[in-house]
Amino acid sequence: MSVVLEAKHINKYFKKPVSFHVLKDINFQIKKGEFASIMGKSGCGKSTLLYILSTMDTDYEGQLYLNNQLITGQERTHLSYLRNKHIGFVFQFHYLLSEFSVIENVMLPAKKLGEKSYPEIEHDAIEKLKMLNIEHLSKKRASQVSGGEKQRIAIARALINNPSVIMGDEPTGNLDSYNAQNIFNIFKQLSDEKGLSLLVVTHDEDFANKTDRIIQMGDGKILV
Numbered sequence: 001m002s003v004v005l006e007a008k009h010i011n012k013y014f015k016k017p018v019s020f021h022v023l024k025d026i027n028f029q030i031k032k033g034e035f036a037s038i039m040g041k042s043g044c045g046k047s048t049l050l051y052i053l054s055t056m057d058t059d060y061e062g063q064l065y066l067n068n069q070l071i072t073g074q075e076r077t078h079l080s081y082l083r084n085k086h087i088g089f090v091f092q093f094h095y096l097l098s099e100f101s102v103i104e105n106v107m108l109p110a111k112k113l114g115e116k117s118y119p120e121i122e123h124d125a126i127e128k129l130k131m132l133n134i135e136h137l138s139k140k141r142a143s144q145v146s147g148g149e150k151q152r153i154a155i156a157r158a159l160i161n162n163p164s165v166i167m168g169d170e171p172t173g174n175l176d177s178y179n180a181q182n183i184f185n186i187f188k189q190l191s192d193e194k195g196l197s198l199l200v201v202t203h204d205e206d207f208a209n210k211t212d213r214i215i216q217m218g219d220g221k222i223l224v
């Protein structure tokens with residue numbers, strides 16, 4: 001199966017207040033359609049790693065490949081383009097624009113990418129909202145929907161540019177068990193039926209145990 005994301009010998013140092021080796025020779029691959037979780041104690045480097053993998057942090061040693069293309073060392077505007085086109089994000093907090101409608105929020109990354117017309121983007125957004133069973137919310141303001149619905153809107157927004165990989169930093173961290181299971185089911189369906197790759201940092205063992213693979217981190221290293 002093809003490799004979507006590959007990290008080779010990733011090392012990261014925080015230089016202030018004192019030099020600190022936070023990520024130590026990280027190597028792994030995520031394949032097409034794979035649903036992987038990252039677990040590990042607080043402070044072991046999970047979020048730091050996710051920031052590097054998602055191309056938001058470029059201050060590291062090692063190489064990162066996205067769809068077999070070396071992205072380490074690419075200039076910022078191109079990185080931003082690659083990120084918007086190939087990587088979708090779902091965070092613990094949804095980061096929706098509360099005064100915008102649901103559909104406007106979902107359309108934003110596609111408008112930024114600028115490769116499709118407004119009606120095409122609107123059509124795509126409706127399709128994603130339907131896929132997540134929240135089409136009926138499309139005209140509501142983002143501030144007027146529930147927490148579980150907000151997270152589904154954030155997933156629709158993450159999917160709008162048909163990325164190769166979705167990255168999540170504790171995407172179910174603010175949800176009750178019913179809504180967390182619902183988000184898990186959506187992710188599982190996306191990986192099984194659409195061949196989407198998912199990499200999710202979580203503290204939720206039940207969630208992680210249901211994913212295809214658990215990447216266990218400890219003290220800046222991958223343990224298994």
Ligand SMILES: Nc1ncnc2c1ncn2[C@@H]1O[C@H](COP(=O)(O)OP(=O)(O)OP(=O)(O)O)[C@@H](O)[C@H]1O
Pocket residue numbers: 014015016017020022040041042043044045046047048049
């Ligand atoms: N900007 C920074 N400067 C210096 N040290 C940092 C910085 N950001 C994070 N750290 C430290 O790096 C380590 C890893 O942090 P990180 O946020 O990646 O951990 P984590 O595994 O995601 O933790 P949690 O599960 O609590 O979210 C921690 O010891 C943290 O204090």
